[in-house]
Amino acid sequence: MDALAQQLVSNAWTILIVLFLLGFFVQWMAWVFGWGRFSGSRVPEDSDERRPLRFVITEFLTNVINDFRHLLALIVILMFAATLVYVLWRAGNNVDNINKALQAVTGTLSGIIGVILGYYFGESAARERRDGGSSQSQAGGEAVQQQPAGGAGAIDAAPPPPPLDGNGQ
Numbered sequence: 001m002d003a004l005a006q007q008l009v010s011n012a013w014t015i016l017i018v019l020f021l022l023g024f025f026v027q028w029m030a031w032v033f034g035w036g037r038f039s040g041s042r043v044p045e046d047s048d049e050r051r052p053l054r055f056v057i058t059e060f061l062t063n064v065i066n067d068f069r070h071l072l073a074l075i076v077i078l079m080f081a082a083t084l085v086y087v088l089w090r091a092g093n094n095v096d097n098i099n100k101a102l103q104a105v106t107g108t109l110s111g112i113i114g115v116i117l118g119y120y121f122g123e124s125a126a127r128e129r130r131d132g133g134s135s136q137s138q139a140g141g142e143a144v145q146q147q148p149a150g151g152a153g154a155i156d157a158a159p160p161p162p163p164l165d166g167n168g169q
Contacts, residue, residue, distance in 0.1 A: 032063050073116045080109045 031038045033056065084105050091097035 032060050073120070076112055076116060080105075080113055083109065 030036050034040060084102075087101040087105050088098060091101040
């Protein structure tokens, strides 16, 4: 019994992570199929409007495809975090090994994280512009320069550049 208790204590984080992922998966399945608090308006059991299985499967696959890019980004972020934790765990307490491990992981994977962050922030900015959240956009989506606050009026042309001398300089 004492060996079982030691085994459970040493694997406590693994058990917690598995339980968290299991709960997340159950909640996601409830959301996809409209169970529990996600049920919304329910169709009566005796109604002819019950959903056939092909409709449920189609809706499930549609939700998976719509959420795939977010799932893919989450998987990449989790892989980065897991790799970082694993490499730091393997490095031990030696500062040189920790430094090399951090340089190896962040040097190779931080570019991917930057691309993902840029994609999400760019997507949200584009969606805001498209939905009319920005006051500097037209219907065509082009940015319009606003008149200066001082009311300067027309834009003045820049003076022409000085003429070139005979050497082309």
